[in-house]
């Protein structure tokens with residue numbers, strides 16, 4: 001069951017309808033319908049194993065689906081081919097593990113996809129990469145390698161790398177879960193700035209304070225289903241379901 005969306009009007013940049021994903025006999029996404037509208041920040045929360053990463057991965061077609069439809073800005077994601085590659089490039093993704101190329105410089109990590117996939121001239125890609133590094137507070141790190149950076153810095157490079165493809169939507173899958181506590185804020189601040197700049201995003205996180213302050217909507221998942229889809233104030237103060245109340249009592253109790 002999907003609760004009605006409380007989203008403000010903006011065209012849906014991501015639209016899932018009745019999406020079901022199975023791994024063998026196990027249903028990881030169970031009839032999920034969800035919109036992420038232009039300019040919105042949708043925060044996805046839920047227990048481990050509830051299907052949050054699978055949701056992100058299906059939106060990017062890193063996983064195929066058994067049934068349902070996924071549209072990116074009004075275009076249905078095909079199973080394969082050139083249109084899939086094009087639509088995929090419109091969705092930027094940042095993972096828990098930063099997934100940078102370890103032997104390349106920070107600048108190379110950011111320019112690689114624009115140069116190879118988008119055929120952006122190198123000088124132009126580098127100029128843009130330097131702008132993005134400044135935006136994430138790393139202008140002085142361009143020639144370093146990822147291993148010379150802290151986890152928080154690496155994750156900010158990963159964000160800059162995703163932005164370099166000028167995505168319409170950004171997906172963040174637990175972007176701070178692999179970080180030492182003192183580095184969480186610097187990454188959340190970058191994501192907050194992005195949100196304030198109007199970037200459309202879906203963020204999977206366990207950072208409840210962040211969720212409450214930045215989300216336009218909170219989506220709560222349990223056992224592969226979207227159980228609640230509500231404004232953060234409503235979700236955190238008066239969750240509609242027992243499942244959400246139970247989850248919140250566990251994560252907010254300490």
Ligand SMILES: Nc1ncnc2c1ncn2[C@@H]1O[C@H](COP(=O)(O)OP(=O)(O)O)[C@@H](O)[C@H]1O
Nearest residue numbers: 023026028046047048049050051052053054055
């Ligand atoms: N490649 C896979 N093969 C089999 N099961 C998987 C695979 N990926 C995820 N799952 C299962 O799907 C469920 C949801 O996983 P996931 O989306 O990673 O949850 P979350 O991100 O909310 O912790 C889990 O039970 C997980 O074990």
Ligand SMILES: [Mg+2]
Nearest residue numbers: 052053054174
């Ligand atoms: Mg996950």
